[in-house]
Amino acid sequence: MLDIPSRVRVHVETLLAAQNDMGVCDAIEQYAPVGKPDTMNAPHAPKVAGIDSTVPSPAHTVAPAPAASENAAGPAVPAPNAPGALLQDRLAGWVSDLTTLHELTERLVRTxxxxxxxxxxxxxxxxxxxxxxxxxxxxxxxxxxxxxxxxxxxxxxxxxxxxxxxxxxxxxxxxxxxxxxxxxxxxxxxxxxxxxxxxxxxxxxxxxxxxxxxxxxxxxxxxxxxxxxxxxxxxxxxxxxxxxxxxxxxxxxxxxxxxxxxxxxxxxxCMATMAEELLPSRLPRVAGMQLAVRHRTGPRGGGDWYDALPLPDAALGLAVGSVTGSGPSAVAAMGRLRASLRAYAVMEGEDPVAVLSDLELLLRLTEPARSATALFAYCEPALRKITLAGAGHTPPLLIGERRTEFVETSVSAPLGMLACWEAPSVELEAEAGETVLLYTDGLLHRTGDPTDRAFARLHAAAAGVPRSLRRDPDAIADHILRTVLPDGRDEADSAEDVVLLAARFE
Missing domain, CATH: 3.30.450.40 (GAF domain)
Structure with a gap:
């Protein structure tokens, strides 16, 4: 038997059966003393980290030592344990390769x-x-x-x-x-x-x-x-x-x-494309008002939506909302809800409460297991006047030269939560150059802060819009997104959708 420590011998005997194609067992036969039992017929070694154990012999294998050596003091002396060194070197190289592959694949699967x-x-x-x-x-x-x-x-x-x-x-x-x-x-x-x-x-x-x-x-x-x-x-x-x-x-x-x-x-x-296709392809141009929107969809597709719809008498309907859930079903529900709101807005848009009441009835009858939040605003650009109503939605934010404040809206439940929804509307008169910001709660949730701190962060971001950017709603929306969601969190994958709709009165 080779002069190898017992623990090493166990590993050699267990693993070498898989090395027949490597020539190791041939080497053992060549150097093994006559009459010793063959102890190398052990079962095949298991796979490590999904890698086949039949790895070729390492290129750095030590060459066999000479069988005997002469020295000046006397006759030839048997060489040191060459077969043991050979086997240990090959085994070390094999285990080293498997360990390397295991580490590399472990790093890969974490991506x-x-x-x-x-x-x-x-x-x-x-x-x-x-x-x-x-x-x-x-x-x-x-x-x-x-x-x-x-x-x-x-x-x-x-x-x-x-x-x-x-x-x-x-x-x-x-x-x-x-x-x-x-x-x-x-x-x-x-x-x-x-x-x-x-x-x-x-x-x-x-x-x-x-x-x-x-x-x-x-x-x-x-x-x-x-x-x-x-x-x-x-x-x-x-x-x-x-x-x-x-x-x-x-x-x-x-x-x-x-x-x-x-x-x-x-x-x-695919989910992002579906969500985008169900939203307006472009914003309308209305005299006396500038519009800009930012929409970020989560990786699974969410139910946040927005709309801007020209209405009779040079009016404009603005809406934002969110459907519970995520994935294809939420995206489909969002599309149906938005299409229905457009129809109700054309018929009775000057009364936002009636629009949301009709929407709530439709949701309760057609999708009783789903709820949604929504905010609809009837805008009259010539008068700089907005009449709005919200159903469980976050309040709009008014941004101007002399004030930055949340619009006081009545507390109301989301659509589909009560047997009959109704809440009073709110009227707002803006000054020239002021911007009304409509948004979904995904903007607040992505911050990771408690609700009160998230609202404070949003208010601070709106108040800090540089004076040079206040004439451009696109610049206002970009500044608020970068400030509220720094470090690329406005683009990073998140379960929360984000909608930011800015309407500036000229």
Whole structure:
């Protein structure tokens, strides 16, 4: 038996059965003493982190020591325990590779956004193949998108230069076009020594300073081809067989994760498109009033909505509201509610209470399990007068040179909560240059603050609008969003929709 500590021997005996293709067991037979029992027929080692345990032997294996050595003092002395060193070295390399792959895949599965996952694939692949730069071309074979190119160590201008190379001359282009011979990847160990290299490719490679590349397809049996990953070397080089095997295992797992994130991305984009299509494509132009709107939809699609509707007698109807829930059902309910409110506003818009009463009756009869908040305002731009009513909705905010205050509205329940809804309306007379801000409670919820602090933050943001921006409702809306929701929280994924509708009287 080899002179290996007992704990090491257990691991060797357990794991080496999976190494027949690595030549380790052959080495054991060669060096094992005659007459000793064969203890290497243990069960196969389990998979680690979803990675197949049949990893080739590490390239850094120690060469066998000579069988005997001569010294000046006497006859030949048997060499030290060469088989034990050989096995320990190979086992250490194998476990090291599995640990590396486990750590890289763990980092990958923690990414929740498609762009972040693509960057992680580039970084991990570069570490495995020994490259410094690279790019991922995402182009799903089903043609449904999204199509994008993300670089590692490459600026947008560098990616632009690469895109000027004819598609068929680039290895990732051949993979994306499904040309034969690219299924297992494409190696270009020395671009400038390669016969038939496209002149434009040669020029771009010299300009960007890379001399070799290694390209792998991103594809799964279920999702098909998703794209291709390319790693670039500064000098002529190519990954050795072991590096190719390891990066192949990693890319196989990474592509499955990318396919899942791609479906999530498509669902989010579809929900956002549905929500946007159910809202006005543009705001109307009305004499005496300027309008601006900002709408942010959550990743699952929400029920916040707005409307601006020209009415008879040069009037204008403004509405904002929110339907409970999220997802396709909430988006569909929002569309039905908005369409119904438009009809009621045309018939009796000068009476906001009647409009909301009709809307409440419709909601209670057609969707008894759902509730909604809404605010409708009947605006007369020539008189700078607004008559409004709200059903469980946040109060409007009036922004002017001499005042910034919330409009006092009566306390009322949301639509669908009571057997019969009714609340008094409120009249407001604005001065020239003042802006009325209508918004949904998603603006307050995204702050993460208690309600009173969120209202205070909104008031402070409105009062702090610079004088130079007060003539432009678009600038006012942008300033308030950036101030109330700093650090990009107005764009980040959130379960809450946001609607901000600004109406400025001239």
């Amino acid at each position: 929740a956004a498609l762009a972040d996952a693509l960057q992680e694939v580039l970084r991990a692949g570069a570490a495995l193949v020994g490259a410094r730069r690279g790019l991922v071309a995402l182009e799903p074979g089903d043609g449904l998108g999204p199509d994008t190119t993300i670089g590692l160590g490459l600026a947008r201008a560098d990616l632009g230069h690469i895109e000027t190379v004819p598609r068929g001359a680039m290895p990732f282009g051949r993979i994306l076009d499904g040309l034969p011979g690219a299924e297992d990847g494409i190696v270009q160990p020395d671009l400038f020594a390669e016969d038939g290299l496209d002149p434009r490719h040669r020029e771009v490679a010299a300009r960007l300073g890379y001399a070799a590349s290694y390209t792998l397809p991103l594809s799964t049996p279920a999702a098909g081809r998703l794209g291709a990953a390319v790693w670039l070397y500064d000098e002529p080089a190519e990954p050795v067989e072991r590096q190719r095997h390891l990066v192949g295992l990693y890319v196989r797992h990474a592509t499955e994760h990318l396919a899942r994130l791609l479906e999530v991305e498509r669902t989010r984009a």
